[in-house]
Amino acid sequence: MKKYVSILKRTKLFSGVGDDDILSMLNCLNATVREYSKGGYAFRQGEYIRNLMILASGRLHIQKEDYWGNLNILNEIRPGEMFGEAYIVPNSGPLMDDVIAIEESVVLFFDMERILTVCPSACPFHTRLIKNIFYTISDKNKSLVQKLSYMSQRSTREKLLSYLSDEAKRQNSSSFSIPFNRQQLADFLSVDRSAMSNELCKLRDEGMLDFHKSKFTLSQVK
Amino acid sequence: MKKYVSILKRTKLFSGVGDDDILSMLNCLNATVREYSKGGYAFRQGEYIRNLMILASGRLHIQKEDYWGNLNILNEIRPGEMFGEAYIVPNSGPLMDDVIAIEESVVLFFDMERILTVCPSACPFHTRLIKNIFYTISDKNKSLVQKLSYMSQRSTREKLLSYLSDEAKRQNSSSFSIPFNRQQLADFLSVDRSAMSNELCKLRDEGMLDFHKSKFTLSQVK
DNA sequence: ACAAGTCCGTTGTTTATCCAACGGAAAAGA
């Protein structure tokens, strides 16, 4: 277990917890390790999940196959990331996706029950851990709600405006940079790149905004 | 505070906690009450949130105004529902939405720090509360991810197929009912009702599925 | 300095969605 401490200390889950404490917590949380070879299934649709997982190394894809066999990649998990946190609720039903290792991967399993139930011996960092896990899913929640608010806009134009408007608010300036290039932004908003590029230029020509590369400036309509 | 116990005992947050324990926990959690008159703002964009809230009575809208002044209703909060849980992360930045009371409303405020930090006196239901809150946002998280997976499909057809496919999985049968009428389903998927209705009929004519009212049956393609 | 590759705006065509409107079936109410 010791060799995973250096990885775990850099995760959100264990942020603020010292090396020695991580090691003792691994024990307290009943941590176990599993390895998956490239292409192997970590979980299959229909299984029940009872643990919280952290990917120690490798790369996982969370993907879904629909009733007619169409495959859809929903998410990519990278080292240090937590997953499975949405399926540990009692009676939450079986997993609806497949989790496969697209590289040789090592996954750490934590007993969910032990995380949320504070041990009588009250290991000093347990409260810290609970906060960390709460903050992590809380953060995820927030970004999901935000993304959903963009995606629920009907047109490319509206998707762009709601996203850019939010970024201006978030960065507290009408002038700001976004962490995407055009293709990535299009993928993020689930629209066609060229159509989006076209729409951006229309918005610029209408005087609603201006941009150079990934730097945008919003302006009041004239 | 006593009068709110009957409301709180029916919330997800306090589920499984007895009346007396709720009362003592309200104290332990530093609960406070605020009332809002119809049309009044509970929170404004830009404020910082440091509490977890439960709506005791009334109705709230979470809405957003973009840079150019366009209004967008994101969510409606009903009595017993928790909100604000995504903004209590330290350094999570200011609120990006407005929260307004569309009816005269009563809101309970809980000190977030006290929820996540187990008190030394270890009130017996604190662990229970932590689990409940975790389960609640975890559940929300899951449904957000699911909805996002439908919404990120490009076409109405794909949105329908991914949603219906998921429902079949969830209800573990190729024949199932959905909790929406056509208009509600269209709103849920953010598409036009008539176009969706049209697409459903095409899918039926192609032999991929069948339906009567809100009961659907998926079939393998012939 | 050259070649290869990436990024982005632009265009024309095809296709899908939106929108408004209508009618029939079913449900709800009087």
Place this chain on the structure above:
DNA sequence: TCTTTTCCGTTGGATAAACAACGGACTTGT
């Protein structure tokens, strides 16, 4: 029973997005 309302499928025209394709600007690598 009759009226009113809601729900849903259908249609046609207006609009927007997707798609394929291209060229120029810029970057990266050799």
